[in-house]
Amino acid sequence: MQRCWSLLFAAVNLSAIGLFAIAPAMGWWLPHNIASYGADVDRLFYIILIATGFFFVVTQSALSYFMFRFCAQEGVKAKNIHGHFGLELLWTAVPFAILVYIGFAQIPTWAKMKYIEIETWFPITYNGKNLDPDLHITVLGRQWEWRMRYPQKNIPADPLAWADLGNLQDLHLVNELHAWKDAKVRIHLKTQDVIHSFFLPNLRLKQDALPGKIMPVWFQPIEANVRYNTNTKTLEELNSSPWEIACAELCGGRHYRMRGKLFVHESKQDYERWFADSILKQRLHNSPPTQETLAAGIGVRQ
């Protein structure tokens, strides 16, 4: 009877391993990578996954087997064991070696995520440079949405002062992050109330926003998902699954509502066309068109 417990543990382990095997086929895997440094992040992820996955299988199989083999039996007395020096040395040395390896292996990737340009010669990084970004955006997290502010002409004269105060001609948007393919985007991340975490799964980017601080974040998308149609004045999505923005820090009751969309335009020109139209809409000095409204009846807009 007692042996049944080992079967339960074995079943749980088997299903966990089975989940590994079928997850990629079911689409439960990493979201599509569009970041310049995304491949490095993914490679690190796989290295760690292989190490932890291997030891998970080994230790859990051993656990299940031992539970089955050495379960309490009638007439058998439990033995006292006082350790094994060689074994203990082994299971200290192996994780130590792995951790040291991971510690060094992540350095270049980490540096790439923090600096816009960096030269690396594994495992040493040098010459880290914060090159001039192509686009500045201020992102303000609040309960519960992301408020984005875009500067006129992409780069403000004094970016840090701009991140703090802004300008009259800025474009204000909520939950919509726009950039273009291959743009080096510098985000000035702020929060109005509590700690939020700005999470862009497709860009492999996650950064906490701390009250009272402006956090620097950067990314460079290498794929586009949207094209601006100047005739219809709408965004045409190029692929079906949206790239999302999320909050990765439980920030209150409606934390799940902090969901936005990432739009990567095909080119700088495309982005600028979209920007010009959007800013025009925001700097509107006359009532929105009403002629068609009157013709079509009531309450129809445009």
Next chain:
Amino acid sequence: MAKTPFIFSFFTKLLGLSAFSFLAFILIITGCSNSDSYPDDVVYPFRTDLLVDEVPKLTHDRLPGPGQLDKHIARIKELGGKTFNPRDLPENLRTELDSELNAIFGSPYKPTVGNPTLTEITSLAKALKLDEETLAAGSKLYRRNCLHCHGLAGDGRGPTGPWVNPHPRDFRQGKFKFVSSNPSGNKIKPRREDILRSLKVGIEGTSMPAFGLLSDQSLEQLTSYVVHLSLRGEVEFETVRTLLKKKNAVTELFELIPDAEPAKETIQEFVKLYLKDLLKAYQRSDLKGIEPAVYPELNDEQLLESVKRGYHLFSSSASDAFGCVSCHQDFGRQPLYQYDEWGTLVRPSNLTVSSYRGGRRPVDLYWRVKRGIPPSKMPGVTIPADEESKKIWDLVNFIEAMPFPSLLPDDVRSKIYGQVPRGVASLSEASK
């Protein structure tokens, strides 16, 4: 060797059983309820909280603590205001009104405006996109997105409602703050696009988030449902208030609609006529917005001059100025809380911060200045039509420049920010 004591095996079994039932429970509650619509036995509750008829003419220097809204409204009477308690309504009038409201406005599951016997109201409602189909879709969206703060009947008292500042809007008085309509007649209602704007970009500086990522169709449906709730609430509010004010005399109700010709003087008849009146007011408002004259293209120098004139309009108490500063004290940096028509405390906006609740487009600011924000006692400006646009644009230019010291003329800047302005950094940016 002794067998395992019974008590142990009992506990292990119990543990296994409870783990299993917990998992089953989680699966049941997450997996089975997939519908967004309200249960069909839910009805709109008859109003029970106090009606604010008149607010005290007092200013406060701070807000009551969170969760104190109803307590605060209960105190209005002793502070010199006037409130009525709907519970004082005689039982027969109350049932009569409640059943008529339910007959016309349906339930959260099946919201309506009008019913098959009221052809005129139904067709008016249809023209305002208040048909059954749109409202049913709107009700689902409302339940998912808005209910949490705005409450079942749109009373602004959902579970999170009391804990946010400013309080979520109570739709039940049919009053809206950010309105751009310019209808003939004295009932000023919001245009659909006013409500749509608030939904789409949110209300900056409050807890109202932006729902811009919902589809346009969903936003239209939500707008219709909000109008539905405010129609129901306003009919209820006005009927109850007038009855309580006029010692429960039903005939007095009809003074609210002097133009109507009632067939008989009953509550049912009043509700129908009053609703028709309201629907027409919405229709009129929707058709005609405030149209500013064309904005003059200004060069930098002219803009500075315009800002200067705007400063004069804002801060002078001369007869040719608006004197906004009498309420927006210290350009809004010193809060002075006053009562709005819902009985909550609100303060004039701090205009040195570039955050505008009614929208940040220049035309939004124009509408705010022209129309005012009537429910919160901000008056609109009344000036001769020929100089209206020019003066209001001057004021709007000043308001827009106020948060950015570098955009202000030197003398104006020193008056707002003193000798060492806040935001020195942005000054250096301009001089580069």
